[in-house]
Amino acid sequence: xxxxxxxxxxxxxxxxxxxxxxxxxxxxxxxxxxxxxxxxxxxxxxxxxxxxxxxxxxxxxxxxxxxxxxxxxxxxxxxxxxxxxxxxxxxxxxxxxxxxxxxxxxxxxxxxxxxxxxxxxxxxxxxxxxxxxxxxxxxxxxxxxxxxxxxxxxxxxxxxxxxxxxxxxxxxxxxxxxxxxxxxxxxxxxxxxxxxxxxxxxxxxxxxxxxxxxxxxxxxxxxxxxxxxxxxxxxxxxxxxxxxxxxxxxxxxxxxxxxxxxxxxxxxxxxxxxxxxxxxxxxxxxxxxxxxxxxxxxxxxxxxxxxxxxxxxxxxxxxxxxxxxxxxxxxxxxxxxxxxxxxxxxxxxxxxxxxxxxxxxxxxxxxxxxxxxxxxxxxxxxxxxxxxxxxxxxxxxxxxxxxxxxxxxxxxxxxxxxxxxxxxxxxxxxxxxxxxxxxxxxxxxxxxxxxxxxxxxxxxxxxxxxxxxxxxxxxxxxxxxxxxxxxxxxxxxxxxxxxxxxxxxxxxx
RNA sequence: CGCGGGGUGGAGCAGUCCGGUAGCUCGCAAGGCUCAUAACCUUGAGGUCGGUGGUUCAAAUCCACCCCCCGCAACCA
Numbered sequence: 001x002x003x004x005x006x007x008x009x010x011x012x013x014x015x016x017x018x019x020x021x022x023x024x025x026x027x028x029x030x031x032x033x034x035x036x037x038x039x040x041x042x043x044x045x046x047x048x049x050x051x052x053x054x055x056x057x058x059x060x061x062x063x064x065x066x067x068x069x070x071x072x073x074x075x076x077x078x079x080x081x082x083x084x085x086x087x088x089x090x091x092x093x094x095x096x097x098x099x100x101x102x103x104x105x106x107x108x109x110x111x112x113x114x115x116x117x118x119x120x121x122x123x124x125x126x127x128x129x130x131x132x133x134x135x136x137x138x139x140x141x142x143x144x145x146x147x148x149x150x151x152x153x154x155x156x157x158x159x160x161x162x163x164x165x166x167x168x169x170x171x172x173x174x175x176x177x178x179x180x181x182x183x184x185x186x187x188x189x190x191x192x193x194x195x196x197x198x199x200x201x202x203x204x205x206x207x208x209x210x211x212x213x214x215x216x217x218x219x220x221x222x223x224x225x226x227x228x229x230x231x232x233x234x235x236x237x238x239x240x241x242x243x244x245x246x247x248x249x250x251x252x253x254x255x256x257x258x259x260x261x262x263x264x265x266x267x268x269x270x271x272x273x274x275x276x277x278x279x280x281x282x283x284x285x286x287x288x289x290x291x292x293x294x295x296x297x298x299x300x301x302x303x304x305x306x307x308x309x310x311x312x313x314x315x316x317x318x319x320x321x322x323x324x325x326x327x328x329x330x331x332x333x334x335x336x337x338x339x340x341x342x343x344x345x346x347x348x349x350x351x352x353x354x355x356x357x358x359x360x361x362x363x364x365x366x367x368x369x370x371x372x373x374x375x376x377x378x379x380x381x382x383x384x385x386x387x388x389x390x391x392x393x394x395x396x397x398x399x400x401x402x403x404x405x406x407x408x409x410x411x412x413x414x415x416x417x418x419x420x421x422x423x424x425x426x427x428x429x430x431x432x433x434x435x436x437x438x439x440x441x442x443x444x445x446x447x448x449x450x451x452x453x454x455x456x457x458x459x460x461x462x463x464x465x466x467x468x469x470x471x472x473x474x475x476x477x478x479x480x481x482x483x484x485x486x487x488x489x490x491x492x493x494x495x496x497x498x499x500x501x502x503x504x505x506x507x508x509x
Numbered sequence: 510c511g512c513g514g515g516g517u518g519g520a521g522c523a524g525u526c527c528g529g530u531a532g533c534u535c536g537c538a539a540g541g542c543u544c545a546u547a548a549c550c551u552u553g554a555g556g557u558c559g560g561u562g563g564u565u566c567a568a569a570u571c572c573a574c575c576c577c578c579c580g581c582a583a584c585c586a
Binding site (some may be wrong): 008009011012014015016017018019020021022023024025054058183184185187188191192255256257258259260286287288289290325327330331332333335337338341342344345346348349350352353354355356357358359360361364365405406409412413419420422423424426427428429431499501502503504505 | 512526550579
């Protein structure tokens with residue numbers, strides 16, 4: 001039995017769940033379902049990152065205590081994922097006591113080994129960005145983000161000797177080609193590591209910021225948010241017990257968007273090295289959804305809210321678009337036009353209509369009772385079956401490389417083939433000849449098999465749809481049928497259900 | 510000399526790592542079918558795969574140089 005640990009980033013509680021959060025989470029959910037269905041025990045972690053100046057500020061604006069504010073937004077994330085049917089195994093909050101304890105324990109450990117030191121640092125600090133700027137980074141002496149002049153601050157802080165681990169990290173990335181995927185992000189990190197890596201300031205004085213995890217060896221300071229948040233990947237497993245931790249660490253796949261590449265590719269591995277823990281296995285980096293905001297309706301504003309999408313179009317339609325229209329790693333555009341076109345063409349027409357027509361014929365011609373197959377199959381029957389068998393192999397190959405769009409493309413190739421098969425064999429014509437009824441029964445049997453295989457294939461991507469197809473075929477809800485050979489699934493006298501519209505066409509006008 | 514991404518039929522994209530008849534969706538034209546969600550099937554029109562040069566029997570794909578667009582600013586995946 002192999003194991004797999006899958007994480008999303010901890011979402012910062014200064015915004016409500018939007019398209020980007022949803023994408024990462026849907027990807028994780030799909031992988032979780034995919035690997036689980038293949039017998040790989042998978043632990044899926046998500047949660048919220050709740051400390052730092054920005055949260056303290058946002059809370060103040062709302063006239064709330066930071067914790068109360070964080071509670072509210074964190075709950076919004078959790079309930080959103082619940083409503084979307086996301087199959088996470090644990091939801092962590094950086095304000096959870098067990099997490100704080102782990103952060104403090106690791107800080108103490110690294111401090112004891114001498115990789116954390118107390119030093120003085122002076123520089124231009126922008127309160128908006130919560131960071132120091134070098135003079136080179138400033139534009140006209142101003143912070144490029146906030147157009148404000150940063151203040152010169154001289155203060156003492158704790159520093160992590162990150163630079164000490166630069167060579168070790170470089171070696172690791174070079175000897176593990178699939179450590180950071182896709183490759184261009186790996187290239188980017190390697191390029192970054194050509195320059196000397198400085199040490200990382202990991203504390204904030206309490207005089208400036210209260211809202212954080214206290215540094216265990218100096219109560220005048222709290223922990224820098226990234227040093228706090230990254231550790232969640234370990235603290236969540238520890239919380240589940242020593243055995244869970246031993247089982248799943250370091251078999252971790254961290255899913256992130258490109259904006260947080262540096263903390264995950266550089267801070268986190270060096271932190272693990274200093275803490276004496278093995279490095280995670282993969283960092284999988286995806287791109288951004290580019291909003292075509294000009295075209296969006298005013299009522300929707302500029303944000304795609306997952307719950308609204310689910311209510312308007314169904315979660316599976318939304319999932320399908322996200323997985324099908326973005327090449328993992330690259331940016332993609334989001335527009336309602338593209339969404340509607342995609343859903344109508346692929347879900348309503350190709351898939352939904354296929355299910356309808358097959359079940360309609362089964363009902364009309366044989367009262368929904370599945371007819372037996374004869375010993376010898378026609379060439380087109382074999383071709384149809386082989387096509388689906390090939391798709392199974394294709395999916396496996398594509399999923400290994402995070403090519404979700406190709407996996408779906410190959411499934412839809414099989415659906416095209418199936419629609420072609422209907423026209424080629426024309427059961428509705430054969431039915432006019434009583435002598436051909438037996439053949440019609442066989443053709444429909446093959447078609448039902450193709451629907452069954454489709455439902456198996458779709459399970460990780462479109463879980464609701466997959467289970468609806470199973471229930472239309474009157475198959476047990478939770479029993480995987482992927483291992484049952486084509487033609488051996490339906491027992492004599494098996495009765496399927498009447499057709500149903502899985503995806504209504506979205507009418508525009 | 511910043512870093513990265515992209516430039517493929519009218520539109521939007523895949524294919525580029527692992528060279529070998531240029532593919533998908535939408536749109537358009539003609540035909541077929543009637544089981545089905547005005548769906549489905551077939552055929553057609555439409556591309557010098559940004560440019561130039563190179564490697565090769567063969568390049569969208571590899572190499573070199575050049576041109577153009579986008580992000581690295583916003584809450585943020």
